[in-house]
Amino acid sequence: MPHDREMETLVRIITERVRAELGGATPAAAPTRTSSVSGSGSGAIPSRPCTAGKGDCTGCGWSVSRRPHDTKKIIDLGAARVAANGAGMDPALVRADLAHFIDHTLLKARATRDELDKLCDEAAKYKFASVCVNASNVAYCARRLRGSGVPVCAVVGFPLGATTPDAKAFETKEAVRAGAEEIDMVINIGALKSKDYALLLEDIQKVVQAAKPALVKVILETGELDHDEKVIACVLSKIAGAAFVKTSTGFGPGGATAEDVALMKAVVGEEVEVKASGGVRTADDADRMIKAGATRIGASASVAIVQGATTPAKQGAGRRSYGGGGY
Numbered sequence: 050m051p052h053d054r055e056m057e058t059l060v061r062i063i064t065e066r067v068r069a070e071l072g073g074a075t076p077a078a079a080p081t082r083t084s085s086v087s088g089s090g091s092g093a094i095p096s097r098p099c100t101a102g103k104g105d106c107t108g109c110g111w112s113v114s115r116r117p118h119d120t121k122k123i124i125d126l127g128a129a130r131v132a133a134n135g136a137g138m139d140p141a142l143v144r145a146d147l148a149h150f151i152d153h154t155l156l157k158a159r160a161t162r163d164e165l166d167k168l169c170d171e172a173a174k175y176k177f178a179s180v181c182v183n184a185s186n187v188a189y190c191a192r193r194l195r196g197s198g199v200p201v202c203a204v205v206g207f208p209l210g211a212t213t214p215d216a217k218a219f220e221t222k223e224a225v226r227a228g229a230e231e232i233d234m235v236i237n238i239g240a241l242k243s244k245d246y247a248l249l250l251e252d253i254q255k256v257v258q259a260a261k262p263a264l265v266k267v268i269l270e271t272g273e274l275d276h277d278e279k280v281i282a283c284v285l286s287k288i289a290g291a292a293f294v295k296t297s298t299g300f301g302p303g304g305a306t307a308e309d310v311a312l313m314k315a316v317v318g319e320e321v322e323v324k325a326s327g328g329v330r331t332a333d334d335a336d337r338m339i340k341a342g343a344t345r346i347g348a349s350a351s352v353a354i355v356q357g358a359t360t361p362a363k364q365g366a367g368r369r370s371y372g373g374g375g376y
Contacts, residue, residue, distance in 0.1 A: 060316050063277070064284050067246050147335055150344065152202055152231075152324070153177040153351040156299070160186065169193040175355055178345060179231055183207070184224045191228025200230035202266075205256060208300040210235030210270070214252045218259040225263050232256060233266045233324075233347075235298060238273050241282055249282075253289035266293035266324050266345070269313075272303025279309065283316035293345060297327030304328025307341040314342030330354070330361040 153172045155164060165182070169190055172180045180190050181202040190201045203224035206217045214237075221232050234256045240248040257265050267286040271279055286294045294313050296305040304327025313323045325338035326347025332354050335346050348354055350361070 060280060060284065063280050067281060067284055147332060148175040148177050148355045150335065150339060151177045151346045151348055151351045151354065152179045152181040154181040154347050154349045156181065156183055156204060156207070165190060166193065171352055172199045173197040175352065177351055181233060181347060184220060187224050187229045188227040201228055202231035202233055203229035205232050205234040207235050208298040210237050211239065214255040217252065218255040221256050221259040225260060230263050231266065232260045232263050233268055233295060235268045235270065236282060238270055241278055246285060250285050250289055253286055253291060257290045264292035266295045267291045268295045268298055270298055270301045271296045271309045272301045279312060280316050283313050287317050287321050291321060293322045293324045295324035295326055295347070299327040299347070305338060307337045310338050310341035310343050331358045333359055
């Protein structure tokens with residue numbers, strides 16, 4: 050992987066080329082985020098490290114990495130989520146509060162109401178960052194989770210990403226209307242590989258606009274992409290105003306790697322967060338992703354992870370190595 054200075058140069062060059070190809074498109078305003086929130090997770094992006102020292106919190110958003118003991122107090126007082134830049138987190142704190150980084154996920158086509166009930170009960174018990182489900186299950190899960198402080202995340206254009214921008218926008222509006230507070234969309238991979246950056250930008254922007262006020266995570270399907278395609282997809286996601294870039298659907302040719310997470314974080318900087326998903330099945334897996342820069346983890350093995358599992362749970366017959374439920 051290039052060093053920081055080389056990465057900055059590479060991103061600048063690719064950004065300039067992409068914007069030139071698009072006719073000088075300017076970045077959309079990304080959703081803002083705070084250091085501690087309950088529910089959807091919107092607030093203010095931290096622009097610089099904490100300077101409060103031992104005084105009162107100034108709301109800069111760096112509490113997790115710079116004030117871990119204060120962050121632990123916030124969690125003990127009942128905060129549903131603590132969002133911050135992933136770099137430099139205290140590993141002991143991360144392991145103690147791993148649930149707050151995890152989107153508890155059930156995306157298999159055969160998911161039953163009983164399984165959704167279990168998913169929601171576990172999310173409410175452990176205070177996961179969200180439950181992530183297919184759009185048809187959003188309204189049901191939103192009702193089950195009402196008053197729990199756990200939001201519902203819906204996937205859009207999932208898992209192939211090959212539908213039109215307008216179709217994804219409509220699907221997004223329907224999911225938000227049903228109660229989704231977060232949207233995980235799959236990019237048009239063919240457009241990226243064809244260097245049709247205008248179509249890819251439209252693809253993401255229409256979902257970002259349709260989702261408001263819900264935040265959008267853009268799934269790159271990194272196992273399908275080469276290094277430069279990953280960089281370009283991250284640049285376009287940032288230009289489009291996405292809140293997160295995300296590694297994988299869990300249904301593709303590979304899952305999350307710490308190397309991809311670090312690359313994505315280097316490209317998007319502090320303004321956009323990174324979600325690692327696909328094959329994250331143990332606490333050690335989650336720790337590696339967080340240390341690489343992820344502030345969200347997509348997993349179906351969420352309970353095992355927060356209970357400190359060090360070996361993956363056995364997969365059922367016919368389940369994919371990357372989850373069968375998408376993660």
